[in-house]
Amino acid sequence: MNPVMKFIHKTGSPAYFYWLSGRMIPWLWAIFAVLTIWGMYQAFFVAPTDYQQGESYRIIYIHVPAAWMSMMIYILMAIFGAIGLIWRIRIAEIFAVSSAPIGAAFALIALITGSIWGKPTWGTYWVWDARLTSQLVLFFLYLGVMGLHSAIDEPRKAARAAALLALVGVVNLPIIHFSVDWWNTLHQGTTVKIGGGSKMPNSMLIPLLVMAIATKFYYGAALLTRARNRLLDQDRRRGWVAKKIKEDQL
Amino acid sequence: MSKPLKYNPRAALVDIYPPAKDNTAQCTHELDTQIVTAVDKQVAEQEENVCIRVENLLFERWFIPVFESLNFSVKAGETLLVRGTNGSGKTTLLRLLAGILDPTEGRIHLPELPVAWLGHKLGIKDSLSVRENLQFMARFHNMQPTDKLINETISQLDLERVAEQDAGSLSAGQRKRCALGALLFQSEAIWLLDEPYSNLDDNGMKVVDRLLTLHQQNGGITILATHGALTPQSLEVRELIVLGYQDSERYRESLA
Amino acid sequence: MSAFISLLKRDLLLAVRSRAEVLQPLFFLLVVVSLFPLGLGPGPALLARIAAGVIWIAALLASTLSLDGLFRADFDDGSLEQFLTSGHSLSLLVLAKIIAHWLTTGLPIVLFSPLLAVWLNLPREALPVLVKSLLLGTPVFSLIGAIGAALTVGLRQGGQLLALLIFPLLIPVLILATGAVSAATDNIGSSAYLLWMAAYAVLMLTLAPFACAASLRISLS
Numbered sequence: 001m002n003p004v005m006k007f008i009h010k011t012g013s014p015a016y017f018y019w020l021s022g023r024m025i026p027w028l029w030a031i032f033a034v035l036t037i038w039g040m041y042q043a044f045f046v047a048p049t050d051y052q053q054g055e056s057y058r059i060i061y062i063h064v065p066a067a068w069m070s071m072m073i074y075i076l077m078a079i080f081g082a083i084g085l086i087w088r089i090r091i092a093e094i095f096a097v098s099s100a101p102i103g104a105a106f107a108l109i110a111l112i113t114g115s116i117w118g119k120p121t122w123g124t125y126w127v128w129d130a131r132l133t134s135q136l137v138l139f140f141l142y143l144g145v146m147g148l149h150s151a152i153d154e155p156r157k158a159a160r161a162a163a164l165l166a167l168v169g170v171v172n173l174p175i176i177h178f179s180v181d182w183w184n185t186l187h188q189g190t191t192v193k194i195g196g197g198s199k200m201p202n203s204m205l206i207p208l209l210v211m212a213i214a215t216k217f218y219y220g221a222a223l224l225t226r227a228r229n230r231l232l233d234q235d236r237r238r239g240w241v242a243k244k245i246k247e248d249q250l
Numbered sequence: 251m252s253k254p255l256k257y258n259p260r261a262a263l264v265d266i267y268p269p270a271k272d273n274t275a276q277c278t279h280e281l282d283t284q285i286v287t288a289v290d291k292q293v294a295e296q297e298e299n300v301c302i303r304v305e306n307l308l309f310e311r312w313f314i315p316v317f318e319s320l321n322f323s324v325k326a327g328e329t330l331l332v333r334g335t336n337g338s339g340k341t342t343l344l345r346l347l348a349g350i351l352d353p354t355e356g357r358i359h360l361p362e363l364p365v366a367w368l369g370h371k372l373g374i375k376d377s378l379s380v381r382e383n384l385q386f387m388a389r390f391h392n393m394q395p396t397d398k399l400i401n402e403t404i405s406q407l408d409l410e411r412v413a414e415q416d417a418g419s420l421s422a423g424q425r426k427r428c429a430l431g432a433l434l435f436q437s438e439a440i441w442l443l444d445e446p447y448s449n450l451d452d453n454g455m456k457v458v459d460r461l462l463t464l465h466q467q468n469g470g471i472t473i474l475a476t477h478g479a480l481t482p483q484s485l486e487v488r489e490l491i492v493l494g495y496q497d498s499e500r501y502r503e504s505l506a
Numbered sequence: 507m508s509a510f511i512s513l514l515k516r517d518l519l520l521a522v523r524s525r526a527e528v529l530q531p532l533f534f535l536l537v538v539v540s541l542f543p544l545g546l547g548p549g550p551a552l553l554a555r556i557a558a559g560v561i562w563i564a565a566l567l568a569s570t571l572s573l574d575g576l577f578r579a580d581f582d583d584g585s586l587e588q589f590l591t592s593g594h595s596l597s598l599l600v601l602a603k604i605i606a607h608w609l610t611t612g613l614p615i616v617l618f619s620p621l622l623a624v625w626l627n628l629p630r631e632a633l634p635v636l637v638k639s640l641l642l643g644t645p646v647f648s649l650i651g652a653i654g655a656a657l658t659v660g661l662r663q664g665g666q667l668l669a670l671l672i673f674p675l676l677i678p679v680l681i682l683a684t685g686a687v688s689a690a691t692d693n694i695g696s697s698a699y700l701l702w703m704a705a706y707a708v709l710m711l712t713l714a715p716f717a718c719a720a721s722l723r724i725s726l727s
Contacts, residue, residue, distance in 0.1 A: 151662075160727075186685060366591070373584035373585045
């Protein structure tokens with residue numbers, strides 16, 4: 001066995017993963033909190049007002065990182081799913097399944113903040129703008145993965161089915177994006193794009209990047225927490241859990 | 251060890267069912283490449299013609315083992331009778347061997363032979379007649395469904411009277427016989443039969459015994475699972491008793 | 507290859523035996539399309555504008571309705587286990603089933619589309635493009651739908667879930683097809699859309715049977 005696979009298998013052993021994730025989770029939450037507090041402070045109190053959109057633009061500090069994360073998590077979910085399907089690594093299956101609700105939450109946040117931003121900008125809560133529509137489709141794709149997973153009783157079978165669906169989705173994702181863009185340019189003229197022009201002063205840009213990094217730590221922390229709980233639930237009859245309980249009681 | 255393969259003692263059938271490929275030669279060849287540890291090699295030398303080997307097989311459902319550390323091997327030309335109580339995992343074992351399920355841990359070494367699987371679900375179509383079902387099975391298993399072949403198969407299965415009826419209109423036992431027909435088109439395969447005697451009358455059970463005897467004479471392997479008194483009557487079998495995890499000492503401990 | 511052909515023949519024979527099941531999606535299509543003039547008013551200009559979208563959405567719904575049963579009978583009676591253990595390539599067998607499905611549901615939709623176009627007052631010059639787009643698009647419904655059908659085959663509430671799984675994936679087909687028809691209506695070239703649809707169909711023809719076979723393996727385990 002090559003060293004990479006050895007590492008994966010070692011990290012994938014439930015007891016070791018449980019221990020390692022337990023050490024990592026507090027740090028991830030802490031880094032997320034620090035970055036978010038700083039980023040939000042900068043975003044709402046320090047960054048200058050946009051000359052075109054006024055104060056309403058500030059919602060991009062939530063909207064844009066959430067939209068980025070929803071996309072990134074879908075791709076990661078498919079990668080974890082592929083690893084789980086190909087090498088039958090349980091922890092990868094668990095990561096894929098645990099990613100779905102987090103990604104769906106980010107997609108929903110992006111949709112809601114997009115609508116809120118739309119009200120002052122477009123005068124209505126919903127416009128069939130290309131990005132919002134793509135975001136909506138992505139949200140539906142998440143719903144599909146989560147729906148399939150919850151419909152199958154046997155946990156490992158459910159995880160593998162959901163992983164496969166995520167893989168099919170990830171192949172189609174670029175095609176969906178491209179076709180929605182095309183559809184949008186056909187049916188309506190250009191609208192004001194969220195995020196505005198490409199040139200942003202640093203005082204606006206840096207908080208955005210900080211928030212983008214913060215959400216990644218959030219994902220890491222939430223993913224590990226979910227995966228840990230799922231693992232514990234699945235293995236509740238196994239020896240290592242009993243041993244762990246005994247150790248904790250001492 | 252390769253003996254001449256006659257599929258059927260009835261001379262007329264030899265040219266209808268093409269003789270099976272020489273399974274035994276393939277089996278020994280496979281062993282050389284598959285055996286991994288020294289211990290195994292010793293075992294392999296002792297047991298000539300080992301064809302199927304199952305090592306430390308573990309299968310879990312809902313993260314509870316159905317059975318664990320299952321080890322056995324099957325020689326060419328052997329008929330293995332898997333016995334065990336309800337829930338001991340007989341069906342699961344057969345489904346693993348058939349490749350429908352994947353083992354959670356452990357390995358199954360199979361020779362490069364096809365498998366013929368007959369489970370609780372028979373794989374016949376209710377809206378097709380017995381003849382049409384058999385014609386499809388024959389073609390599906392790369393045989394020419396000539397009238398001669400199909401008629402001979404129907405008479406082997408004692409289904410002459412209902413040959414033109416829709417399978418949906420038949421009794422459970424007759425449907426079972428129709429499904430057994432698929433085995434006749436897979437003479438070179440490893441037969442995996444889950445409760446082949448269920449639903450059959452005395453005559454039908456004799457049909458199964460006859461098929462099993464033919465397959466054994468050809469050097470073919472049959473693994474069949476049965477829970478009760480229904481066992482092959484007229485041929486030599488080896489028994490494998492599967493002790494499910496639920497019957498094991500460890501499970502009782504874990505419940506306590 | 508003989509297994510592929512025998513399975514294709516068997517599925518077509520079964521479809522002939524149970525005509526009602528084959529005809530139901532088609533009747534469903536006709537009923538759904540006829541609801542639109544009743545709901546939106548019979549104004550010819552409005553109908554002409556929405557014709558392509560209505561026909562395509564109705565075709566999508568009708569296909570999904572029939573896709574739910576694509577593997578269910580074979581799952582229930584054990585045929586799928588036979589396919590899996592037969593030693594034949596499961597992807598190839600799945601492809602045979604998908605082709606049979608398209609011939610019994612997709613093709614009738616294509617053949618009936620001129621009637622629907624007349625009902626909805628679609629401009630005559632757009633009709634050939636509508637038929638072409640259906641010829642290229644309905645196979646994709648069968649191909650992608652088969653993946654969803656394979657994943658939901660053993661499940662209780664399979665039908666609703668199937669729609670949730672495949673509708674988002676079928677959005678590109680819908681967009682390209684209605685784009686092609688409206689381009690033809692406006693007398694701008696529609697070949698770009700149709701070529702994209704053809705490319706998409708080829709891509710799915712290449713990938714879907716494998717994904718579908720993998721899904722069936724999971725569903726059978």
